[in-house]
Amino acid sequence: MRTIQIFDTTLRDGEQSPGVNLSIDEKVEIALQLERLGVNVIEAGFSAASPGDLNAVREVAKVVRNASVCSLSRAVKGDIDAAWESLKDAENPTLHIFIATSPLHRQYKLGKSKDELLESIRGSLSYARQFFSRIEFSAEDAGRTERDFLAQVVDCAIREGAKVINLPDTVGYLDPDEYAEMFRYIRQEVPRTDEIILSAHCHDDLGMAVANSLAAIKAGVTQIEGTINGIGERAGNAAIEEVVMAIRTREDFYQVKTTFRHEEIARTSRLVSKLTGMYVPGNKAIVGENAFDHESGIHQDGVLKHRGTYEIMSPSSIGKEEVPFTMGKHSGRHAFRVRLEQLGYPQSDERINVLFKRFKELADRKKSITDEDLIALVEERVHKGEELFQLESFHLSYGSHSVPTATVRLRKQGEDQIIEEAACGNGSIDAIFKTIDRMVDVDEEVELADFRIHGVTQGKDALGEVSVLLKQDQLTVIGRGVSTDILDASARAYVDAINRLLRRKKKNQQQLELEA
Numbered sequence: 001m002r003t004i005q006i007f008d009t010t011l012r013d014g015e016q017s018p019g020v021n022l023s024i025d026e027k028v029e030i031a032l033q034l035e036r037l038g039v040n041v042i043e044a045g046f047s048a049a050s051p052g053d054l055n056a057v058r059e060v061a062k063v064v065r066n067a068s069v070c071s072l073s074r075a076v077k078g079d080i081d082a083a084w085e086s087l088k089d090a091e092n093p094t095l096h097i098f099i100a101t102s103p104l105h106r107q108y109k110l111g112k113s114k115d116e117l118l119e120s121i122r123g124s125l126s127y128a129r130q131f132f133s134r135i136e137f138s139a140e141d142a143g144r145t146e147r148d149f150l151a152q153v154v155d156c157a158i159r160e161g162a163k164v165i166n167l168p169d170t171v172g173y174l175d176p177d178e179y180a181e182m183f184r185y186i187r188q189e190v191p192r193t194d195e196i197i198l199s200a201h202c203h204d205d206l207g208m209a210v211a212n213s214l215a216a217i218k219a220g221v222t223q224i225e226g227t228i229n230g231i232g233e234r235a236g237n238a239a240i241e242e243v244v245m246a247i248r249t250r251e252d253f254y255q256v257k258t259t260f261r262h263e264e265i266a267r268t269s270r271l272v273s274k275l276t277g278m279y280v281p282g283n284k285a286i287v288g289e290n291a292f293d294h295e296s297g298i299h300q301d302g303v304l305k306h307r308g309t310y311e312i313m314s315p316s317s318i319g320k321e322e323v324p325f326t327m328g329k330h331s332g333r334h335a336f337r338v339r340l341e342q343l344g345y346p347q348s349d350e351r352i353n354v355l356f357k358r359f360k361e362l363a364d365r366k367k368s369i370t371d372e373d374l375i376a377l378v379e380e381r382v383h384k385g386e387e388l389f390q391l392e393s394f395h396l397s398y399g400s401h402s403v404p405t406a407t408v409r410l411r412k413q414g415e416d417q418i419i420e421e422a423a424c425g426n427g428s429i430d431a432i433f434k435t436i437d438r439m440v441d442v443d444e445e446v447e448l449a450d451f452r453i454h455g456v457t458q459g460k461d462a463l464g465e466v467s468v469l470l471k472q473d474q475l476t477v478i479g480r481g482v483s484t485d486i487l488d489a490s491a492r493a494y495v496d497a498i499n500r501l502l503r504r505k506k507k508n509q510q511q512l513e514l515e516a
């Protein structure tokens with residue numbers, strides 16, 4: 001099986017992402033993690049770009065032992081000198097010389113004819129050979145270069161001693177079939193391509209960087225270039241973790257391997273994201289927060305029965321901890337029951353049905369349901385006994401110059417009809433409570449002795465819990481209500497307290513009758 005070399009350019013092409021600027025220490029930290037990840041080449045920077053970049057390449061080369069450290073360089077002496085300055089003490093350095101070969105770049109950017117360009121390649125490579133034994137040559141914008149001229153360029157670079165030939169799709173323009181075809185053509189037309197490493201370097205302008213890299217592997221390349229999290233110029237480079245996991249997961253299809261330590265992927269991704277400030281979207285393949293999560297009930301049920309139903313890789317294969325499913329409005333009973341069990345709240349079938357209904361109501365109002373939400377949901381019910389009244393709905397009307405008025409609908413236990421009442425109050429909550437007082441039969445006036453609100457969970461759509469303390473004669477009861485809406489939580493808490501009060505009164509009455 002062919003082994004594919006991984007050339008990581010997070011610290012060079014990745015750093016070319018607009019707004020990203022890594023300090024020397026940050027580059028060293030990332031380079032050490034890339035070494036742990038098992039990449040074969042670390043392109044640490046472009047030494048001629050600035051004294052800081054030159055120093056960064058030098059510092060990376062000092063500490064990295066198990067990968068070749070590389071600097072980019074234009075096909076000019078000054079850049080090669082700067083690269084040598086930064087890499088002369090490195091154990092196994094790589095010089096990466098590039099020059100653009102496509103008609104557009106030749107004419108407008110470089111102002112060079114084909115012959116002048118070939119002369120630049122010859123001149124720069126022969127100069128660089130005095131210093132470096134390992135040289136990679138890249139034909140920038142190879143993808144838009146005339147195929148026959150590209151063959152001439154590659155032939156020239158091989159003759160001049162390049163050990164690696166890289167043919168980038170610099171502007172992410174090619175389709176996978178075209179890119180693969182380009183490599184097949186070069187392998188067929190240029191002598192000695194089997195003696196060098198043929199490399200692919202793809203950009204994601206049309207979202208095809210990874211597909212193009214994989215197509216290049218099918219066409220016989222032995223090195224893939226890319227960045228962690230796919231960061232880089234414009235839409236970025238091929239995401240190395242995606243290429244490597246595709247090869248691993250579909251080894252049957254690609255028939256190649258790498259020396260990558262997959263279980264370091266998650267940690268590397270987090271480090272690069274943190275130090276570059278480039279946020280990884282939740283749905284990003286392999287390293288996105290949702291990449292191994294399932295929210296919908298049918299998927300959760302499938303995964304609980306057999307992971308393979310909806311997972312083609314395991315989180316542990318990239319060094320990611322297994323996290324419980326996200327619970328939300330698409331979740332189903334199976335996952336709900338299992339999550340409650342995991343949280344230490346096993347429930348009977350009957351109870352699951354009651355709780356699940358309430359869970360769906362809550363999920364309709366809240367993006368995702370946290371474990372604290374679930375516990376709050378269960379505990380609210382766990383502490384409850386018989387419910388004489390259930391809150392169906394309420395409506396409020398208020399404004400800066402009007403008296404708040406509440407309309408409340410309650411369902412009374414054992415009765416089909418819903419009762420409805422309205423009342424005014426000093427504020428919205430007072431209006432709701434006064435309306436409920438009118439609807440329930442508590443004989444005498446009830447005193448609201450305490451009212452508290454506190455957040456149960458976090459975030460903008462957090463659950464809030466309201467607790468109310470009611471007093472009547474010698475009786476004191478506490479009612480609780482949990483909701484994403486404080487008025488709703490207040491109404492629920494008040495109804496809960498009233499139910500408790502009525503239960504206590506009933507119990508006391510039964511006790512008196514027994515004693516009599």
Ligand SMILES: CC(=O)SCCNC(=O)CCNC(=O)[C@H](O)C(C)(C)COP(=O)(O)OP(=O)(O)OC[C@H]1O[C@@H](n2cnc3c(N)ncnc32)[C@H](O)[C@@H]1OP(=O)(O)O
Pocket residue numbers: 013016046048049050073074075076098099100109110140170233
């Ligand atoms: C596809 C890629 O990712 S290529 C790498 C891109 N990365 C970078 O450019 C980051 C680092 N770059 C830099 O810091 C600066 O551009 C430097 C230091 C390299 C050069 O800066 P300056 O001397 O001010 O030149 P500037 O960047 O404005 O223009 C580039 C010059 O290099 C020439 N050039 C571009 N590529 C090459 C090449 N591969 N070989 C030789 N000359 C080249 C251009 O034609 C232009 O030359 P001109 O001044 O004669 O017109």
Ligand SMILES: CC(C)C(=O)C(=O)O
Pocket residue numbers: 013072098138139140141166168169170171201203
């Ligand atoms: C310098 C080269 C390899 C490059 O980054 C590109 O062509 O995209």
Ligand SMILES: [Mg+2]
Pocket residue numbers: 013168170201203233237
């Ligand atoms: Mg590039």
